[in-house]
Amino acid sequence: xxxxxxxxxxxxxxxxxxxxxxxxxxxxxxxxxxxxxxxxxxxxxxxxxxxxxxxxxxxxxxxxxxxxxxxxxxxxxxxxxxxxxxxxxxxxxxxxxxxxxxxxxxxxxxxxxxxxxxxxxxxxxxxxxxxxxxxxxxxxxxxxxxxxxxxxxxxxxxxxxxxxxxxxxxxxxxxxxxxxxxxxxxxxxxxxxxxxxxxxxxxxxxxxxxxxxxxxxxxxxxxxxxxxxxxxxxxxxxxxxxxxxxxxxxxxxxxxxxxxxxxxxxxxxxxxxxxxxxxxxxxxxxxxxxxxxxxxxxxxxxxxxxxxxxxxxxxxxxxxxxxxxxxxxxxxxxx
Amino acid sequence: xxxxxxxxxxxxxxxxxxxxxxxxxxxxxxxxxxxxxxxxxxxxxxxxxxxxxxxxxxxxxxxxxxxxxxxxxxxxxxxxxxxxxxxxxxxxxxxxxxxxxxxxxxxxxxxxxxxxxxxxxxxxxxxxxxxxxxxxxxxxxxxxxxxxxxxxxxxxxxxxxxxxxxxxxxxxxxxxxxxxxxxxxxxxxxxxxxxxxxxxxxxxxxxxxxxxxxxxxxxxxxxxxxxxxxxxxxxxxxxxxxxxxxxxxxxxxxxxxxxxxxxxxxxxxxxxxxxxxxxxxxxxxxxxxxxxxxxxxxxxxxxxxxxxxxxxxxxxxxxxxxxxxxxxxxxxxxxxxxxxxxxxxxxxxxxxxxxxxxxxxxxxxxxxxx
Numbered sequence: 001x002x003x004x005x006x007x008x009x010x011x012x013x014x015x016x017x018x019x020x021x022x023x024x025x026x027x028x029x030x031x032x033x034x035x036x037x038x039x040x041x042x043x044x045x046x047x048x049x050x051x052x053x054x055x056x057x058x059x060x061x062x063x064x065x066x067x068x069x070x071x072x073x074x075x076x077x078x079x080x081x082x083x084x085x086x087x088x089x090x091x092x093x094x095x096x097x098x099x100x101x102x103x104x105x106x107x108x109x110x111x112x113x114x115x116x117x118x119x120x121x122x123x124x125x126x127x128x129x130x131x132x133x134x135x136x137x138x139x140x141x142x143x144x145x146x147x148x149x150x151x152x153x154x155x156x157x158x159x160x161x162x163x164x165x166x167x168x169x170x171x172x173x174x175x176x177x178x179x180x181x182x183x184x185x186x187x188x189x190x191x192x193x194x195x196x197x198x199x200x201x202x203x204x205x206x207x208x209x210x211x212x213x214x215x216x217x218x219x220x221x222x223x224x225x226x227x228x229x230x231x232x233x234x235x236x237x238x239x240x241x242x243x244x245x246x247x248x249x250x251x252x253x254x255x256x257x258x259x260x261x262x263x264x265x266x267x268x269x270x271x272x273x274x275x276x277x278x279x280x281x282x283x284x285x286x287x288x289x290x291x292x293x294x295x296x297x298x299x300x301x302x303x304x305x306x307x308x309x310x311x312x313x314x315x316x317x318x319x320x321x322x323x324x325x326x327x328x329x330x331x332x333x334x335x
Numbered sequence: 336x337x338x339x340x341x342x343x344x345x346x347x348x349x350x351x352x353x354x355x356x357x358x359x360x361x362x363x364x365x366x367x368x369x370x371x372x373x374x375x376x377x378x379x380x381x382x383x384x385x386x387x388x389x390x391x392x393x394x395x396x397x398x399x400x401x402x403x404x405x406x407x408x409x410x411x412x413x414x415x416x417x418x419x420x421x422x423x424x425x426x427x428x429x430x431x432x433x434x435x436x437x438x439x440x441x442x443x444x445x446x447x448x449x450x451x452x453x454x455x456x457x458x459x460x461x462x463x464x465x466x467x468x469x470x471x472x473x474x475x476x477x478x479x480x481x482x483x484x485x486x487x488x489x490x491x492x493x494x495x496x497x498x499x500x501x502x503x504x505x506x507x508x509x510x511x512x513x514x515x516x517x518x519x520x521x522x523x524x525x526x527x528x529x530x531x532x533x534x535x536x537x538x539x540x541x542x543x544x545x546x547x548x549x550x551x552x553x554x555x556x557x558x559x560x561x562x563x564x565x566x567x568x569x570x571x572x573x574x575x576x577x578x579x580x581x582x583x584x585x586x587x588x589x590x591x592x593x594x595x596x597x598x599x600x601x602x603x604x605x606x607x608x609x610x611x612x613x614x615x616x617x618x619x620x621x622x623x624x625x626x627x628x629x630x631x632x633x634x635x636x637x638x639x640x641x642x643x644x645x646x647x648x649x650x651x652x653x654x655x656x657x658x659x660x661x662x663x664x665x666x667x668x669x670x671x672x673x674x675x676x677x678x679x680x681x682x683x684x685x686x687x688x689x690x691x692x693x694x695x696x697x698x699x700x701x702x703x704x705x
Contacts, residue, residue, distance in 0.1 A: 040649055041662030048659055050423050052432045052494075079493060080649040085555045092558030094569075178670055205668040312664035 024228070024235035025069065025285055028096055033075045036062035037095035040080045043201050044313045045101050045121075054078045058099040060304040061120055061226050063297070064242040065097065068290040073297035087112055090229060097239050099226040101197075108227070117240035119225040120301075122319045122328050124218035125157050126196040128203060131211050133190060138217035142167040147180050147189035149173075153220075154194055161219045181205050195222055200315040209314070218319070238284055245291040247331040248273055249300035251322055256299040259292060273334055280334060291334075301329065408666055420666040421676050427659065428676070431496010431651045437488060440480045441499050447473060448502070456691065474510075492570035496651035498680065500570075504577055504642040504652065505684075509635050511578035516585025521615065523590055534586070541583035547644050549576045554648035573645045581638040588630040592623035625699050632692035636685045653677050 028034055038046035038058055046056040054062075063073040079095050090098045091113070101123070102108070104116040127138050127146075135141060138161075148155050150173040162169050172189040174180035177198065184192045185206050192202065196218060203209050226243060228236050249255070252270050254262045262270050271277040274295075275288035284290065298304065302322075309315040321327025344350075357363060369379040400415025403422075411417035421428070430441050451473035454466035481503075483489040495503065522534035541549070553572040561567065596619055604614030624631070646655030657673045660666065 040646075040655070041659045043662045043664045047662045047664075048427070048432055049663070050427070050665075052427065052435060077491065077493070080651070082647055082649055084551075085648060088555045088558060092561070094558060181668075201664075204664075 024096055024232045025238060028069060032070075033077050034062065034066045034069060034097070035077050035079060035095045036065070037079045037081045037086060037089055037098040037100055038062065039100045040082055042101065044197070044309045044315065046078075046080075046099075055308065057121060057304055057308045058101055058226075060246075060298050060308065061099040061243055062097070064246055064294045065239055067293040067297045068238060068242045068245070068284075068286055071287060071289065071293045073293070087114070090114065090227070093229075096235070097226055097228045101224040102227060104223045104225050104227075113230040114227045115230050115236045116225050116227045117236050118243040119223040119328075120243055121197065121224040123195045123197050123222035123224050124319075125154050125193060125220040125222070126199050126218050127215040128184075128192045128199045128212050129190060129215060130187075131213055135215070138215045138219070139165060139167075141169065141191060143169065144190040145170040145172050145188075146191045146193055147172045147174055147184050148193050149177070149180060150175060152194075157220045158193055177202060196318070197309075197315060200309075201313045204313050234285055238286065241284060241334075242290075242294060244331040244334070245273065245294050246298065246301040246304065247322075247329050248334055249291070249295045250302040250329075251324065251331070254295055254300060255303055256296055259295045263292075269334065278335075408669075416672045416675070417666070417669055418672060418676075420660055420663070420669045420672055423666070424656075424660045424663070427656050428497045428653065428680075430499050431656055432494040433496065433499065434488070434490060434494065437483075437490060440483075440487065440490075444477045444480050444499075447476060448506075452506075474507075492568050493650075495570065497653055497656045500645075500650060501639075501642055501653045503570075504574060504645065505639040507574050508577040508581050508638045508642065512581035512585045512634070512638065513631070515578070515582035516589055517620065519582060519586035520589035520593060523586065524593055538583045538586050541580055542587070546577070546580050546641050547647065549580055550644055550648050552576075569648065570650060573648060573650060577638065577642060577645075580641075581634060584634050584637075585631065588627050588634055589623065591630065592625075592627035593619065595626050596623050628692055628696050628699070632688055636688055639684060639688070640681060653680060 036059075038054065038056070041047040042056070042058075044056055045058045046054060049055050059078070062076045062078065066076040067073040069075075079089060081089050081095075081098070081100060083100075086098055086100050086102065087108075089095050097117075098114075099120075101121065102116075103123075104119065108114055109116055127141065129135050129141075141162075146158060146169050148158055148171055155171075158169075158171075169191075172183060174183050177194070180192060180194075181202050183189060184202075192199065194202070196214065199214050203212050203214070206212060226239055228239050248269075249259075252267065252273065254270060254273065259274065263274055263276055265271060268277060272280060274292045275281050275290065279288070281288040281290045287293075299307070302317075305317065305320065310317075317325075317327060319328050321329065323330040354363075357366060370376045396415045398415075400413045402411040402413055402415065402417050402419060405411070405419050408417060408419070410419065426435065426438070430438055433441055450466065451470040454460050454463045454470055460466060479485070480487070481490065481495065481499075482492065519534050519538055522530045523538065525531050525534070550573055553576045554569065557567065557572060600618055600622065601614070604618040607614075609617065642652055643654040645652050646658065649655075651659060654677060657677045660673045661670045
């Protein structure tokens with residue numbers, strides 16, 4: 001493992017020195033499509049539907065960049081990547097960007113030579129219990145039996161959390177999420193713990209989803225977001241502001257349905273966003289209508305969230321709400 | 336009662352008596368095989384009870400309690416399997432993410448494939464010579480049809496999937512591994528030290544690592560060593576990995592056959608004045624390969640099933656596309672149905688291969704069969 005890391009870092013460093021040449025945008029335009037790395041099927045974030053079209057929150061970020069660059073959200077090709085190979089395919093230039101529920105960490109940002117361009121989902125480890133337990137907070141879980149996937153960081157976070165609270169617990173190890181759902185459903189553990197997004201999607205597979213509650217405590221930080229290779233600032237900016245445009249559009253109340261009316265809005269912020277004023281697009285090296293195309297074709301962040309996560313998986317906005325609504329979504333102003 | 340015993344017969348003229356009733360027919364078979372003692376009777380009853388229970392549950396799940404018609408998962412209320420997900424995604428199980436308007440190209444390849452494989456399997460086929468030429472051309476035709484270009488819309492290999500991809504991987508691996516394996520086996524028994532060493536190193540190295548490692552290296556490490564912008568197709572990398580892997584195993588199977596040929600055959604071939612390649616082609620290999628047919632087919636079947644490992648490098652083969660179906664939010668918790676369907680498809684393929692090998696062995700048996 002250690003050797004692998006050294007080798008990877010060495011290879012990444014070599015690739016980095018060659019990747020310093022600018023112009024991902026030009027390459028992408030010349031190719032005529034955006035190659036986007038996504039997850040191998042992960043419900044709600046990236047999965048092909050029955051019509052062979054990729055759908056999901058992460059996929060929508062790819063489509064947003066496609067819409068910004070080409071004015072056409074369908075000019076994106078997807079490369080499904082496993083969690084182990086995702087960094088290699090980005091580093092090797094097989095994909096132009098990676099939008100694959102990847103946690104933004106120091107070592108990935110700095111050491112591996114990537115640039116995270118935002119957060120499209122704030123995840124974190126949480127707990128799910130049956131309502132019949134009568135528990136409303138994770139601090140009341142002393143002595144509980146906890147289902148946890150073995151060999152993951154969730155296991156370590158769990159141990160740390162219970163130790164810091166001076167509580168005891170009993171581990172019920174499970175190998176996969178499917179097995180975990182079964183074990184939990186049969187009542188062999190009181191609590192199931194994994195990342196909150198995983199808890200919600202797990203809940204929808206249980207026999208009585210309505211009887212389960214996700215406790216408010218989130219014990220780890222897992223900001224998931226898109227990333228690009230280090231060294232091409234312009235391309236990083238395009239990726240960052242495509243995501244920001246979706247978030248700002250929601251904040252300003254611009255949706256795919258009303259975006260055309262909004263073109264004649266009185267609000268200068270909206271006009272700047274939609275390219276009716278200012279030269280934001282030009283500064284990015286894009287069309288003036290770049291953000292208009294994003295909102296028109298992909299929708300704002302809230303629409304994307306509702307379509308991919310709320311409607312199908314019953315994932316609530318929670319900390320992923322706009323900052324005005326008490327969430328963490330806070331895009332820098334577009335001016 | 337006594338008429339038979341009273342009658343006098345000349346010695347040797349006594350007619351055969353009918354077997355006692357209850358020792359022949361269905362009743363006799365049952366008594367002899369199933370109820371011959373108290374212990375066996377109990378075992379039989381227990382076994383039938385078990386079969387009844389399991390069989391009942393299986394039949395309920397697969398047929399009587401299953402749901403075959405409907406549009407959403409809400410239609411699945413009978414407690415058995417929910418086969419709707421298979422129908423909803425059947426095209427993906429067959430073609431993966433291949434563009435739907437281009438399915439006809441994949442269909443043509445499927446049909447051509449039958450005509451290309453038939454002459455390789457059955458030597459009595461009429462006009463076999465012409466068919467064989469077609470078989471040799473088929474890979475190129477199939478590649479052109481599937482990937483496009485020259486008038487056809489290009490389809491990325493990343494979108495090939497399902498049965499199509501499994502067949503591409505399996506057949507390429509099978510077709511490539513036999514000749515490479517023969518060469519490696521001959522090389523390993525060669526008298527030329529360099530050739531022998533190279534073959535031994537290759538075989539032992541490949542056999543020393545799991546297929547998953549090779550695929551992983553091909554998928555993850557190779558791109559880092561190539562200059563930026565030079566991208567080997569991912570499917571091609573997987574294909575090469577699978578072919579190399581299976582040829583190493585094939586080489587050892589064939590070497591077993593070569594070792595079973597008595598030395599006299601080699602010497603006889605030499606005495607005839609045949610060159611090395613002539614003696615191999617005319618004397619040794621026809622005998623050696625025939626002996627190891629079960630081993631060869633065993634390797635083929637193993638290889639065919641091993642192709643599912645490509646799903647860990649992000650290719651949607653049959654297993655990969657099953658995982659896509661399982662991840663569909665429209666159909667939650669239907670993993671058993673999906674995997675059962677995949678298992679059925681694999682069973683059909685592998686069982687056909689093993690039946691064919693039995694048929695081939697019977698056809699070729701000349702003095703070795705017991």
